Amino acid sequence: MNIDYWILHADSFLHQIFMIVMGMLYGLAFLFSVSYKAINIYCYFVLFPLSFALLIKGWKGFLFIPVSFLFFLIPDFEALSIKFFDLCVEFLNQSAETFDSNYIAMSVYLCVLVPAVLYVPLLWYKVEKKRALYVLGGLAVLCGIYMITIYPNFKYILKFVQQNYA
Secondary structure (H helix, E strand, C coil), rough: CCCHHHHHHHHHHHHHHHHHHHHHHHHHHHCCCHHHHHHHHHHHHHHHHHHHHHHHHHHHCHHHHHHHHHHHHCCCCHHHHHHHHHHHHHHHHHHHHHCCCCHHHHHHHHHHHHHHHHHHHHHHHHHHHHHHHHHHHHHHHHHHHHHHHHHHHHHHHHHHHHHHHC
16 A cells, blocks of 8 residues: 555544554664564564463563564564464454444554553553553543644644655
8 A cells, every 4th residue: 555545544543554554564673673563573472462461471481572582583483474474464354344434443443452452451450550640641641642743643744755755
């Protein structure tokens, strides 16, 4: 998909969430010198489950997160991640057909909203209440600022980027 597709659909909140998460994953992929597909598989199938487990069990095993980067040293990890990513895309497309939706919406529902719905109560349960309120309050403020400033202007921001940096 090219930037014109994203500009055309920039008014959709789900498309915006998808683009933001995709942009963050591309940034991480660039930072770690791996492909988008590899970082995607790492985040959703290693880092997120590991962080859930650490929240449930406690932070004593926090070193498992840095050690989990050894996952990238698996021989032919790039080829494996491409195959696994393609299977995930196929699953999301089949789910979209089942629920009369589309790939982007299913990606946001299953890969962004479900983890968020799982993290919030877990965070509330495991972290000191005052600290959890600060984190959740900060997220609420960031979401409010996003909805007031960026959400209505997202299409114009993309057009600006396209005209000045493409």
